[in-house]
Amino acid sequence: MRRRAVWLITFGGGLFFLLEFLLPARTPEWLGGVGNPLTPFLPSATNFLIVVSAMAVLLGPLNLVRRYLGMIVRREQGRLEGAVFLVFLAVSIVAASCEGANIHRAFDTLYNALFYGVQTAFFASSMALLAFYLVSAAHRAFRINNLEAGLMMASAVVILLGQVPLGDWLTQGLPDAFQVRHAAQWILAVPNTGVQRAVEIGVCGGAFAAGFRQWLGIGATTR
Amino acid sequence: MGRWLARLHTLNPRWLYLATAILLIIPLVILIPMPRGSASRATRGLYDAVEAVPAGGIVMIDSSWDQGSRSENAAQLECVVRHLCQRRIRFVVTSLGTVFSPEFAQKTIEPIAAQAGYVYGRDWVNAGYVQSASGLAPVISALALDFHTIRQADVRGTPIGDLPLMKEVRTIRDVRLVYVVTYAPSPEWISFITGQFGTPVAFGCMSMMAPNYYTYIDSKQLCGMLIGNRGAAEYEALIRHPALGTRLSMAASFGNAAVILAAVVGNLGMWAARRAGRRGA
Numbered sequence: 155m156r157r158r159a160v161w162l163i164t165f166g167g168g169l170f171f172l173l174e175f176l177l178p179a180r181t182p183e184w185l186g187g188v189g190n191p192l193t194p195f196l197p198s199a200t201n202f203l204i205v206v207s208a209m210a211v212l213l214g215p216l217n218l219v220r221r222y223l224g225m226i227v228r229r230e231q232g233r234l235e236g237a238v239f240l241v242f243l244a245v246s247i248v249a250a251s252c253e254g255a256n257i258h259r260a261f262d263t264l265y266n267a268l269f270y271g272v273q274t275a276f277f278a279s280s281m282a283l284l285a286f287y288l289v290s291a292a293h294r295a296f297r298i299n300n301l302e303a304g305l306m307m308a309s310a311v312v313i314l315l316g317q318v319p320l321g322d323w324l325t326q327g328l329p330d331a332f333q334v335r336h337a338a339q340w341i342l343a344v345p346n347t348g349v350q351r352a353v354e355i356g357v358c359g360g361a362f363a364a365g366f367r368q369w370l371g372i373g374a375t376t377r
Numbered sequence: 378m379g380r381w382l383a384r385l386h387t388l389n390p391r392w393l394y395l396a397t398a399i400l401l402i403i404p405l406v407i408l409i410p411m412p413r414g415s416a417s418r419a420t421r422g423l424y425d426a427v428e429a430v431p432a433g434g435i436v437m438i439d440s441s442w443d444q445g446s447r448s449e450n451a452a453q454l455e456c457v458v459r460h461l462c463q464r465r466i467r468f469v470v471t472s473l474g475t476v477f478s479p480e481f482a483q484k485t486i487e488p489i490a491a492q493a494g495y496v497y498g499r500d501w502v503n504a505g506y507v508q509s510a511s512g513l514a515p516v517i518s519a520l521a522l523d524f525h526t527i528r529q530a531d532v533r534g535t536p537i538g539d540l541p542l543m544k545e546v547r548t549i550r551d552v553r554l555v556y557v558v559t560y561a562p563s564p565e566w567i568s569f570i571t572g573q574f575g576t577p578v579a580f581g582c583m584s585m586m587a588p589n590y591y592t593y594i595d596s597k598q599l600c601g602m603l604i605g606n607r608g609a610a611e612y613e614a615l616i617r618h619p620a621l622g623t624r625l626s627m628a629a630s631f632g633n634a635a636v637i638l639a640a641v642v643g644n645l646g647m648w649a650a651r652r653a654g655r656r657g658a
Contacts, residue, residue, distance in 0.1 A: 171515060179573075197526035200519035204527075207511035254533075269480070277444035285632055289397045290390045293639040297647055311637055317584050317607050319411040320630035326412050335414050347592045354592070 161371040168369040170199060215243065242268075312337045383653045385646030397635045404627035411627060416611040419594050423556070423579040423601025424615045427457065430553040432465040435545065437552045439566070440482035441474025441559035446583050447481065452609035452622035453581035454485050454558050460616045462493035466553075469502050469546055471528070473509045473516060474559050479532045498540045505532035517569045521549035521576075549574045554600075561586040567598045581608065584629075605629065 174192040181188045222236030246268055252258070253265035298304045315321030316338020325333045367373055403409075416424065430436060438457070442450035461468050470486065472478035483503050495501050507527060509516040520527050524546055525537050537543045545551055549570060557566050558581035571578045577600040580590055584605025593599040603609055606629050609622025 175518075175573075193522065196515070197519040197523040200515045201526060203511040203515055204508045208508050211508075211510055269477075274444045278447065281445050281448075285401065285635075286394045286397055289393050289635050289639045292636045293388065293390070293393055293643040296640040296643060298644050307640065310640075314633040314637055317605060318630035318633050319414075319607075319610070319626055320634055322414045323411045333414065335417075339417060342588055342591050343595060346588045347595050350589060350592045 164371065165369060167199075168365075170195075219243070309341055313341060316341075379649050379653055382645055382649035385642050386650040388642065388646065393639055396638075397632070400631040400635045401628055404631050405624070408624065409627055411630065416615055417604070417608070419591075419599075419602040419604060420608050420611040420615070421601070422594070422599075423457070423581075423603060424460070424612060426554050426577050426579055426600040427460050427464065427466070430464070430466050434466050434553045435542070435551060436461060436466055436468045436554045436556060437546075437549070438468055438470045438482075439473055439555065439557040439559070439562075440470050440485075441472050441478050441557070441562075443475045443477040443481055446560040448625065449583050449605045449609070450558050450560070450581060451481070451485055452606055452620070452625055453603045453612075454482065455489065455621055456609050456612040456616065456618070457556055457558070457581070457603075458486050458489050459493075459618055459620075460612070462489060462495060463616060467500050467542055469504055469524075469542065469552070471504045471520070472506045473513060476506050478559075479503055479505045483532060498535070499542055502537075502540050502542050503532040504528045504537065504543075505530070513563045513565045514569060517565055518573070521570060521574055523548065549576050552576060554579065556581065558582075558603075561589070564590075564593065567593055571598055579603075584608075 170192060174190065174196055177190045177192065179190055179193070218239065222233075222239055224230075225236045226233045226240075245264070249261055249265040249268055252261035254262065296307065296310075298307050312334060315324065316335045321334040321338070325335075330336065427436070438454070440450075440454055442454075458468070470479075470482050472482060486501065486503070490497070490501055497503075504524075505528065507516055507520065516527065525543070528537055530536055531540060531543075549555070553576070555566065555570050555576055555578045557563075557578065560583050562580040562582055566578050566580075570576050578598075579601040580599060581603040582590065582605075584607065587602070587604040590599060590602055594602055603612055606622050606626040610619075610626040613619050613622050
């Protein structure tokens with residue numbers, strides 16, 4: 155019964171969005187010039203989706219709280235990390251709720267310290283580390299062992315230089331057509347576009363098949 | 378010499394990290410003048426699309442970036458907002474990406490708008506975060522059909538209907554251009570905005586994601602695109618206001634040079650080590 159209900163909701167939702175997209179916005183005059191009857195319901199249907207997905211988002215923190223609280227109570231390994239998570243979660247909720255509400259300036263300071271001083275700084279640092287990993291990977295893994303690797307290296311160098319002013323500076327003495335940015339643009343606009351289209355067609359075919367199977371409940375494991 | 382080169386093969390990565398740090402810091406501390414080539418077709422496309430919007434017209438900006446792609450997206454948002462302000466074009470900002478995005482958009486836009494004498498609510502609005510975890514397609518579609526049903530309050534909690542600018546924005550037909558700036562904009566914007574309503578869409582994306590979108594530039598489904606800091610720097614040159622993008626594209630120059638140098642050093646080391654191995658055998 156439950157499985158059938160899930161399938162029915164999935165099928166009904168899929169049918170609604172599919173028909174809304176496929177039906178013309180307005181029929182020709184000789185057919186009465188009628189508007190798409192499903193379109194007026196689209197914003198409300200989307201709001202319903204937003205509410206349901208917001209509930210799903212809440213499940214993540216709730217599960218984490220339950221897990222970490224359990225770890226602390228049972229004195230399991232990793233309880234310290236769990237405690238740090240719970241403290242930051244509680245403080246963040248309080249700071250975000252009270253910030254800008256003119257309760258006390260301390261809440262604004264706390265919010266700014268947590269958001270810009272901790273969270274933003276941590277996130278930006280972890281992303282910045284990628285630059286170092288990239289350079290290290292280029293040193294260790296980008297080896298020209300054969301013709302294909304050589305072609306790839308040549309293409310990568312042209313793209314890397316063509317995307318930055320350094321490339322313009324290095325080739326500024328050459329005629330316009332031979333400047334590295336033109337070569338980079340050609341690689342991106344011609345061979346790359348062909349490859350992207352081929353990949354996209356393959357991906358879309360797969361996504362269509364997967365979506366169709368899910369919509370019709372073929373091979374679904376919902377219990 | 379050969380033995381010295383062979384040592385590059387097993388170079389301690391810490392030396393590479395040090396070299397990278399120095400190379401990235403130099404252009405941020407010292408402004409190095411470098412020639413800028415003419416704007417690419419993608420950048421020019423966005424510039425022309427903004428120029429085509431009449432003064433007083435409305436543009437929608439989806440600013441869905443946060444700390445992760447701030448290094449490139451901030452400059453891309455800044456230069457376009459500055460151009461809009463120069464041309465007295467009004468704009469509405471949404472964030473379909475992450476909950477942090479509206480805060481970053483606000484911090485980036487506020488000083489530029491204030492400098493241009495823009496009044497919040499009348500000339501620009503930050504409509505805030507729109508939850509799109511259920512999938513972007515229905516959210517974009519619904520926003521295009523009825524903005525007020527999807528966003529009932531702006532980022533400050535003011536009811537959307539109370540803001541003078543939002544009284545003129547109900548559907549996507551009230552908007553002349555949509556500019557999506559994020560790490561990797563979703564092609565669903567093209568399907569559901571340009572495809573269904575004919576409103577032009579432009580992207581601002583990280584340079585490493587740009588190859589995915591050239592196909593849409595080629596087919597003219599995207600009217601323009603800013604690619605990384607290079608795109609922002611080109612745009613800043615077009616509006617004659619060199620700023621963050623110009624400065625950061627210098628840092629990107631040195632960063633890319635570091636990657637190329639690391640690959641060259643690694644390959645030199647590999648060849649030297651192989652040669653030494655053959656001689657030893």
